[in-house]
Amino acid sequence: MDIFHGLNPEQKIAVETTEGPLLVLAGAGSGKTRVIAHRIAHIVRQGTAPDRILAVTFTNKAAGEMRERIHALLGTVDGSGSVPFIGTFHALGIQILRTHGSRIGLSDRFSIADQEDSLKLIKEIMVGRQLDPDIYDPQRFRGIISQLKNEMTPVSQLGAAGFSSPYEEQIAGVYVGYEAALHKMQNCDFDDLLIRPVQLLKDHADVREYWQDKWKYIHIDEYQDTNVAQYQLSRLLSARHHNICVVGDIDQAIYSWRGADWRNILNFERDFEGATVIMLEQNYRSTKVILEAARSVIARNSERKPIALRTDNAEGEKVRIKILEDERKEAAMVVSDIADAIRVGYKHSDIAILFRTNAQSRAIEEALMKRAIPYRLVSGVRFYDRKEVKDVLAYLKRARNPEDGVSERRVLNMPPRGIGKVLLYKYIAGISLSASEQKKIEEFTRIITEISEKFSTTNLPDLITFIIERAGYVTYFSKDAEGKERLANMRELVSVAAKHRDTHAIEIIDDFLQEVELMSDQDLVDTTVDAVHLLTAHAAKGLEFKVVIVTGLEEGLFPHTLAQEEGMIEEERRLFYVAVTRARERIILTLTMRRMMNGEVAFNDPSRFIGEIPEHLVDIIIPEYPSKSYEEETIHYF
DNA sequence: GCCCTCTTGTTCGAT
DNA sequence: ACAAGAGGGC
Numbered sequence: 001m002d003i004f005h006g007l008n009p010e011q012k013i014a015v016e017t018t019e020g021p022l023l024v025l026a027g028a029g030s031g032k033t034r035v036i037a038h039r040i041a042h043i044v045r046q047g048t049a050p051d052r053i054l055a056v057t058f059t060n061k062a063a064g065e066m067r068e069r070i071h072a073l074l075g076t077v078d079g080s081g082s083v084p085f086i087g088t089f090h091a092l093g094i095q096i097l098r099t100h101g102s103r104i105g106l107s108d109r110f111s112i113a114d115q116e117d118s119l120k121l122i123k124e125i126m127v128g129r130q131l132d133p134d135i136y137d138p139q140r141f142r143g144i145i146s147q148l149k150n151e152m153t154p155v156s157q158l159g160a161a162g163f164s165s166p167y168e169e170q171i172a173g174v175y176v177g178y179e180a181a182l183h184k185m186q187n188c189d190f191d192d193l194l195i196r197p198v199q200l201l202k203d204h205a206d207v208r209e210y211w212q213d214k215w216k217y218i219h220i221d222e223y224q225d226t227n228v229a230q231y232q233l234s235r236l237l238s239a240r241h242h243n244i245c246v247v248g249d250i251d252q253a254i255y256s257w258r259g260a261d262w263r264n265i266l267n268f269e270r271d272f273e274g275a276t277v278i279m280l281e282q283n284y285r286s287t288k289v290i291l292e293a294a295r296s297v298i299a300r301n302s303e304r305k306p307i308a309l310r311t312d313n314a315e316g317e318k319v320r321i322k323i324l325e326d327e328r329k330e331a332a333m334v335v336s337d338i339a340d341a342i343r344v345g346y347k348h349s350d351i352a353i354l355f356r357t358n359a360q361s362r363a364i365e366e367a368l369m370k371r372a373i374p375y376r377l378v379s380g381v382r383f384y385d386r387k388e389v390k391d392v393l394a395y396l397k398r399a400r401n402p403e404d405g406v407s408e409r410r411v412l413n414m415p416p417r418g419i420g421k422v423l424l425y426k427y428i429a430g431i432s433l434s435a436s437e438q439k440k441i442e443e444f445t446r447i448i449t450e451i452s453e454k455f456s457t458t459n460l461p462d463l464i465t466f467i468i469e470r471a472g473y474v475t476y477f478s479k480d481a482e483g484k485e486r487l488a489n490m491r492e493l494v495s496v497a498a499k500h501r502d503t504h505a506i507e508i509i510d511d512f513l514q515e516v517e518l519m520s521d522q523d524l525v526d527t528t529v530d531a532v533h534l535l536t537a538h539a540a541k542g543l544e545f546k547v548v549i550v551t552g553l554e555e556g557l558f559p560h561t562l563a564q565e566e567g568m569i570e571e572e573r574r575l576f577y578v579a580v581t582r583a584r585e586r587i588i589l590t591l592t593m594r595r596m597m598n599g600e601v602a603f604n605d606p607s608r609f610i611g612e613i614p615e616h617l618v619d620i621i622i623p624e625y626p627s628k629s630y631e632e633e634t635i636h637y638f
Numbered sequence: 639g640c641c642c643t644c645t646t647g648t649t650c651g652a653t
Numbered sequence: 654a655c656a657a658g659a660g661g662g663c
Contacts, residue, residue, distance in 0.1 A: 059653085090653055115652080190653055257651065357650055379652085387655070413640095420640045520653060538651045560650050575651085598649065 003042045003073060007035075014245075014278045015039045018046070018217065021238075021272035022245040023265070027309040028294070028581035029285025029544065032247045033062070036219050037069035039245065040084055043217050044074060052216040053084035054237070056092060059522045060515075062221065062542055063087045085215075089230050090518050093193035096200065098510070100207045104200055106186065109401045109510075112517045113187040116390070117406045118142060121187075125177040129170070136170060145175050149191040150259030152198070152228050155179060186403040194229035201236045212240035222542070223248035223268075227259035235271065244272060250305055251298050254538060254575045256568075266305065281308050285544055287316025289617050290587050294580040297612040301570045319618045320588045321553075321610060327360070327595050331367035333623070334549055337588055338373055338532060341547050348374050352533045352545040354579050356558040360551060361534050368532065378535035379521045388473075388486040392493055393516060395467045399451040400509060412444055415476035419444070447471055455506040460497040463505045468494075537579040548583035550576075553591040554604035576609045 004012055011031060014024050015038045026032035036055060044050050057063040063086045070084070085092065098108050113121065122145065123138045148158070158172040182189065188196060201208045218238050220226070223246035226234065238244035246268060253262035269275045283291055291311050298304070322337075324330040334353055341351055353364060358379050368375045383389060391414055394407035401407075409428075413419040418440050419427070426433060427441055447470055454463050468474065468490050477483035477490075496516075500508045521539045533545070537558075552558055559572035580587060591606050 088653070193653085254651080255653095258653080359649065385654090416641065418640065422639060518653065536651065557650095562650055599647090 003038055003045060007038065008282055010278055010280050010282070011035050011038075014280070015042050017245075017276050017278070018043050018243065020242055021268070021275035023268045023272075023275050023277045024245065024247040024280060025265070025277065025305070025307060026247050026249055026280040027283060027307050028249065028252060028578070029283040029311075030280035030309070031282075031284055032221070032280060033066065034069070035280070036221060036245070036247060037066055037073065040066075040070050040217075040219065041073035044070075044084075048216060049082050050084045051082035052214065053219075054092070054215040054217070055084060055086040055219040056089055056221060057086065058088065058222040058225065058542060059520045060088060060091070060518065061520070061523045061525060063091075088518065088520075089226075089233065090190065090193045091514070092233070093197045094514055094518075096197040096211060097188065097193070100200055100204070100210070101196070103204050103207060104196065105183065106188070106196070107401065107403070110186045110188055111397045111401045111404045111407060112193070112513070113182065113189045113406055114517060115142075115190070116385075117187070117410075118146075118189045120409075121181055121406055122174060122178055125174050125181060129173060129177070131170060131174075136167070141171060141174055144171055145178060146189075146191055147259060148175060149189075149195055150227050150229065152195055152232070181405075184403065185405045186401050187406055191229070194227070194233065198229050198232045198236065201233070208236065209240075211237055216241045216243060218244040220244070220246045221248075222252075224250050224253040224262040224265050225255040225260040226264050227261065231261070231264050238272070242272070242274075249307075250303075251301070251307070251574055252541065252578050252581075254541065254571060254578060256571055262303075279307060281310060283309050283311040284313070285584050286311060286581060287313050287585060289316045289318060290580065290583050290585075293319050293587070293613045293617050294577050296614050296617075297573060297580070297609055298577040300612055301573055303567070303570050317586055319613060320586075321613075321618050321620045322588065322590045323606070323620065323622045324590060324592045325594060326592050327363045327552075328367075329623075330551060330590050330592050331363045333590060334364055334551065335367045335371050335373065337549055338368075339371075341586065346547055347530055348532045349527045349530045350546040352535065352540065352543070352548050352582065354535060354537050354540050354548060354550045354582070355552055356537060356560055356575075357552075358536060360557075364534060364551065368534075374529075374531040376524070376526070376529065376531045376533050378525055378533055379539050382519070382521065382524065383489070383492070384516055384519050386486075386489055388477075388490050389493055391473075392464060392467055392490050393513065395448070395451060395471060396464070396509065397513065399448050399455070400513070411471070412441075415472045417443055417472070455509065456504050458505055459503060460500045460505045460508060460512060461494045464494045464497055465491075537575050540582050541578055544582050544584055546584045547586040547588075548579070549588045549590065550579045551590045552595070553589050553607040553610055554595070555607055556602065556604050557595070557597070558607055558609070573609065576607075 004015065007015060014035045024032065024035060040053055040055060043053060055066060057066060066086050097106060101108060101110060119138060119142050122142050126136060126138055126141065155176050158175065159169065163169040201211065215237050220234055234244065248265050250262045250265055253260065269277065288311055291309060295309060322333055324333055338351055355361060361377055365377060391411050394410040397407040398404050412424065423437050450470060451467055454466060473487060473490060477487040497512060525533060525543060559569055563569065563572050589610060593603065595602050595604060
């Protein structure tokens with residue numbers, strides 16, 4: 001297949017320019033994923049071994065799609081069986097740490113601590129330091145520590161210039177304790193998966209050379225959302241071959257609150273000498289109206305590099321703006337709009353409902369359920385975040401990594417086996433135990449031993465079944481309907497692992513844990529299922545739908561109250577831009593005059609972003625309601 | 639000392 | 654949906 005077939009001139013240059021640094025400024029819907037896939041295929045065709053090629057994507061889902069595209073272009077990659085590494089920065093970090101982590105005292109069996117694990121650990125440390133949780137909020141501590149780690153501020157630098165408050169000093173103390181605990185328990189939090197590889201590469205020349213030599217061609221997608229550690233990793237890895245291609249769009253930078261810095265794009269030409277810059281300004285996704293509406297809004301931002309996005313697509317329908325009384329009427333309108341779209345031939349899977357905050361999903365879900373409209377909630381509490389699911393994984397993690405105190409504490413007394421607060425404390429502190437206490441602890445360690453012994457004799461689904469039964473969950477969860485549901489969730493995990501039925505657990509256990517723990521919300525988007533998708537504007541990044549309904553366009557909600565400062569409002573505007581540019585054919589924006597927020601009724605003004613769309617592109621619809629109660633009301637807005 | 643049940647608060651976005 | 658804390662039962 002011709003690698004260059006169907007590419008426009010700019011895309012073609014991006015694919016051809018394989019040597020040296022390359023910056024691709026890719027507007028929304030300009031086919032950047034396509035460019036990366038074709039570029040990789042081209043590099044392989046030129047004779048480079050696939051395993052010398054690295055592609056960093058924003059989500060695992062994007063990585064999967066990239067793999068498929070490359071496969072479609074090349075057929076079987078090259079016969080040698082070697083494949084490019086395509087994955088997220090976190091997956092790349094894990095690969096580096098599993099290979100060379102021992103150089104910084106990290107076991108190759110290290111565990112990954114998610115946000116919940118991390119918070120629990122920080123809480124424990126704070127309790128140990130007798131910090132009053134009313135004055136020192138563990139959540140805030142976790143946030144600040146994560147930010148410090150993101151910025152790669154070393155522990156030693158804290159307080160170097162003295163502390164300006166006792167609060168700062170406490171944070172420094174907890175930070176030190178937290179890092180020590182993570183290390184002792186052979187755990188890496190999400191930040192560690194990025195910063196520890198950077199440290200490893202910086203401090204160990206041979207390790208650095210190994211990876212620099214290995215990755216001959218590097219691709220980084222969504223470069224506007226890279227943080228300090230990701231930026232440094234990009235520089236370190238590309239320092240030998242200099243073949244680094246980054247793709248991004250400043251107008252779609254929406255993760256600065258997570259430490260991302262879109263200035264990395266502006267600085268690219270300075271940081272990577274001799275860089276070629278290509279602009280992809282042809283949009284293949286949206287109608288002229290949708291693109292023009294989005295462009296008009298984003299033009300208000302001062303922090304940007306203007307890009308002349310254009311499209312040859314049809315003019316399309318006007319942007320529909322609907323003003324509703326409250327969130328229940330808004331939800332009813334969403335239902336009516338879906339019915340309307342289905343009537344004219346759209347499928348449920350063509351439609352997405354976007355919102356600024358997860359809390360907004362509930363009212364919409366209720367309305368969808370009532371009308372039996374199939375839907376998928378993408379954000380919110382996910383399957384893998386469920387307590388009972390994480391408990392099973394904790395058994396697995398503790399058996400895999402004996403140092404993993406985080407996971408051990410999670411399930412030491414789950415299901416309850418008589419190990420309460422007092423005994424837990426004695427056990428952790430190493431205080432000698434009575435015979436009956438000793439027996440309880442031994443019961444737990446025996447379960448763990450039996451799990452480890454099965455690693456090399458049992459496959460993963462059977463191992464998970466064993467954990468559920470041996471730990472005592474079957475009895476524990478047999479009492480009521482809720483328990484039975486939780487047990488069913490646990491067994492669902494067996495089905496997830498079932499694709500690996502033919503290998504012993506030991507061979508895939510780390511990959512399985514990694515897959516589950518780095519699962520992103522977006523990875524759960526599955527448009528092959530015919531269902532309407534409900535997701536946050538953040539989670540919608542990189543996706544597209546024929547029909548997009550953005551809800552809650554009110555001051556205080558979108559833009560959010562907590563993002564009203566200078567600079568942050570521009571990020572809210574970028575988020576709105578991302579939301580609008582997800583739409584291919586039809587965009588509907590809804591807002592309410594009154595809404596329950598944080599437990600009280602709020603009367604919000606329409607979002608400023610609504611007013612930033614040129615009038616000639618919109619239809620404003622204010623439905624007239626029959627004076628009946630909500631329940632009796634029939635939907636006939638048109 | 640431990641377990642269970644009930645209440646209350648929660649909240650911007652998420653690898 | 655979950656955590657944290659209170660309070661009663663064993």
